[in-house]
Amino acid sequence: MNTRPWENLYVHVPFCAGKCDYCAFYSEPDSSLADAWFEKLAEDAARHASGALPLKTVYFGGGTPTLLPPDRLERLFSMLEKHFRFAGDAEVSMECNPESLTPEKAKVMSGFVNRVSMGVQSFDEEKRRLIGRRGDVRKVESALEMLRNAGMENIGMDLIYELPAQTLREWRGELEKAVSFGIRHLSAYSLSIEEDTPLAKRFRENGSEELGAEMGELAVRFLAEYGLERYEISNYARPGFECRHNWDVWHGGTYLGLGPSACSFDGRVRWTEVSPVQSWLAGAPPETDEIPEEKRLAEIWVMGLRMVRGWKKGEFDALTGIDPEEHWYKELEHLAAEGFLASLSGRIALSERGLAFWNDAAAEFF
Numbered sequence: 001m002n003t004r005p006w007e008n009l010y011v012h013v014p015f016c017a018g019k020c021d022y023c024a025f026y027s028e029p030d031s032s033l034a035d036a037w038f039e040k041l042a043e044d045a046a047r048h049a050s051g052a053l054p055l056k057t058v059y060f061g062g063g064t065p066t067l068l069p070p071d072r073l074e075r076l077f078s079m080l081e082k083h084f085r086f087a088g089d090a091e092v093s094m095e096c097n098p099e100s101l102t103p104e105k106a107k108v109m110s111g112f113v114n115r116v117s118m119g120v121q122s123f124d125e126e127k128r129r130l131i132g133r134r135g136d137v138r139k140v141e142s143a144l145e146m147l148r149n150a151g152m153e154n155i156g157m158d159l160i161y162e163l164p165a166q167t168l169r170e171w172r173g174e175l176e177k178a179v180s181f182g183i184r185h186l187s188a189y190s191l192s193i194e195e196d197t198p199l200a201k202r203f204r205e206n207g208s209e210e211l212g213a214e215m216g217e218l219a220v221r222f223l224a225e226y227g228l229e230r231y232e233i234s235n236y237a238r239p240g241f242e243c244r245h246n247w248d249v250w251h252g253g254t255y256l257g258l259g260p261s262a263c264s265f266d267g268r269v270r271w272t273e274v275s276p277v278q279s280w281l282a283g284a285p286p287e288t289d290e291i292p293e294e295k296r297l298a299e300i301w302v303m304g305l306r307m308v309r310g311w312k313k314g315e316f317d318a319l320t321g322i323d324p325e326e327h328w329y330k331e332l333e334h335l336a337a338e339g340f341l342a343s344l345s346g347r348i349a350l351s352e353r354g355l356a357f358w359n360d361a362a363a364e365f366f
């Protein structure tokens with residue numbers, strides 16, 4: 001496995017209007033250090049830019065990128081344009097919290113961003129209160145209007161299921177509401193995935209695994225009827241609107257992460273910038289994930305297996321020089337015997353069952 005130039009860029013905007021109870025991401029509940037964050041981000045971008053190919057994708061995550069005022073967004077975009085080159089068809093995604101968006105911000109975004117992922121999580125006010133989700137869900141409609149008025153149509157949403165006391169019927173109602181907005185992408189995560197939060201732990205103890213599985217199955221069936229096909233364990237899209245940034249990252253693509261807590265991968269080594277923002281500003285070095293090559297290969301392999309399409313034959317070999325069918329012959333044979341592999345010609349991919357138990361399937365390779 002060799003070091004390769006950067007193909008994708010991730011920018012972490014670590015500021016939020018407050019902290020949601022279930023949140024396991026690194027974010028600060030105030031933006032008083034936004035100026036200092038921007039200056040350091042620009043220095044890091046200048047330092048790393050020469051090692052980048054024309055970028056295939058850029059992803060602004062957080063935190064709440066849309067909390068930045070319009071002039072700061074404009075400076076951020078022009079700073080990146082100054083340092084990096086972009087592929088002609090580059091995908092530029094930004095996470096957006098509806099309540100922080102304004103028509104001016106939407107206009108500035110439309111000059112650089114071509115894909116928006118709206119953090120909704122739930123349309124149910126009571127459920128939002130129970131999980132400590134901040135913000136006003138009534139703003140979703142007006143935020144969509146702002147984005148569309150600014151000419152942005154490639155819009156997706158994030159929802160969480162297995163919320164406290166949520167029924168299957170209520171979850172269906174959430175999905176119905178989301179598709180009524182004509183979205184092109186949907187991420188649906190179970191609350192129990194956010195393992196580092198007290199809320200998720202408490203709820204997992206009380207929740208029913210069976211109901212969680214039924215909710216996942218309902219999402220697959222219901223969303224397919226609306227043209228949103230499942231392409232990854234938790235992600236659904238209209239054909240051609242899959243998130244290319246994640247797609248590439250999940251298939252061993254290189255990515256440069258800028259900002260506190262951002263991860264980078266150069267084809268061989270992965271490292272994570274430190275958090276909180278104060279340590280990052282003080283120049284604390286990133287934490288390098290030093291693992292043996294065999295483990296890195298397995299990591300890339302199993303991440304690709306999160307995708308419904310899995311790996312095309314020859315794809316993993318071209319990236320790593322390893323033929324997975326030879327290298328993991330026994331493991332693949334065992335997965336097939338367990339019914340975890342799909343029978344697709346020209347591909348190695350997990351079956352429905354394999355996707356449902358991805359953790360178990362992945363463990364085979366370590």
Ligand code: SF4
Nearest residue numbers: 016019020023062063
């Ligand atoms: S808005 Fe998002 S990043 Fe910020 S605290 Fe809430 S869940 Fe976390």
